[in-house]
Amino acid sequence: MTFDDIIQFRRSNRKFYPDQPVPKEVLHKALRHASLAPNSSNMQLWEFHWVQDEEKKKKLVHACLNQSAARTAQELVVIVTRRDKWRQRIKWHKKLILKDAERIGRDAKSIKLRLIYYTKLMPFSYMNDGFGILGLYRRFLSFCIGLVRPIYRAEGHAQQRITVHKSAALAAENFMLSMASEEFHTCPMEGFDGVRVKRILGLPRRAEINMVIGCGKGQKEGFWGPRRRLPNEEVIKVH
Ligand SMILES: Cc1cc2nc3c(=O)[nH]c(=O)nc-3n(C[C@H](O)[C@H](O)[C@H](O)COP(=O)(O)O)c2cc1C
Structure with missing residues (x-):
């Protein structure tokens, strides 16, 4: 398939053949493709839960309001945001940077910049306190600096959630295009009970369900x- 064929093939389908399973390797490949999606600061604050257990699957269909895209799906994948894992991701990055430093020297500019980015800037962006004070402080600081120069406006919980959901949605699209390239259909769903889905997957409070995808x-x-689709003039603006 050409890229255009894949884009045209990918349509949301809500009724899957009951006797046509998705080969495991197709799913594995699509999940690998999902993990290769662009994501904010390469923090990879996501998880991809492929629900295979029949009992859990049944519960998941119920939590997806029993909608046909879930009920008839051969496979169900849940795209999850893990904002709470920022410390682990920073540790992972730091380890890699220090490994690179052994090769090119700790004084190399790229090493210093990357270390500052992941050990100062990222904690500053993702750290929270129970009262929202840090969020207000980031907002205020961004506002003040923004008066004199362009700045990335770090804020609080809402902005952090948007950041991780953006990246997760890109991974979801990678997943669905990969499935389409193998001539399998998908249906992304936001019609679900997030509290129940989280409980089924055993996720903590700060994890959030981005999408459930029926395949x-x-x-x-x-x-x-x-x-x-709307006419191009309505949505494509050239400046
Ligand atoms: C974030 C998101 C949530 C969606 N939720 C549902 C859903 O709960 N149930 C459903 O049947 N379709 C759902 N869809 C599918 C859309 O209805 C579908 O993508 C849209 O109508 C465009 O059609 P297409 O995907 O065939 O191009 C969702 C799509 C997205 C991107």
Whole structure:
């Protein structure tokens, strides 16, 4: 398939053939492709939960409001944001930077900049206290500096959540395009009970469900009408 073929093939399908399973290697490859998506500061604050256990699957379908895209899915994958894992990710980055430093020297500019980025800037962006004071402080600081020069405006919980969900959604799209390239359909879902989905997957409070994706070979009736999009002039703006 050409890239255009893949884009055209990927449509949300809500009724999958019950007798056409998705080969495990197709799923594994799509999950690897998901993890290669661009993501904020390469913090990879995401997880991809492929639910195979029949009992959990049943509960997940129920938590997805029993909608047909979940009920008929051969496979279900949940894209999860893990904002709470920022400390672990920083440790991982730091380890890699120090390894690189052994090769090119600790005084190399790139090493120093990367260390500052991951050991100062990232904690500053992701750290929180129980009262929202740090968020207010970041907002105030960004506002003051923003008066004199452009600055990345670090804020509080809401902004951190947007950041991780953006990256997770890109991973979801990578996953779905990869599935499409193997001629399998998907349906991303936000129609679910997030509290229940989290409980089924055993996730902590700060983890959030980005999307649940149903996968399989889509039936004709699974496409709900023709693919409709607004006219280009409405959404594509050239400046
Ligand atoms: C974030 C998100 C949430 C969605 N949630 C649902 C859902 O809960 N149930 C459903 O049937 N489709 C859902 N969809 C699919 C959209 O309805 C679909 O992508 C849209 O109608 C465009 O059609 P297409 O995917 O075939 O191009 C969702 C899509 C996205 C991106």
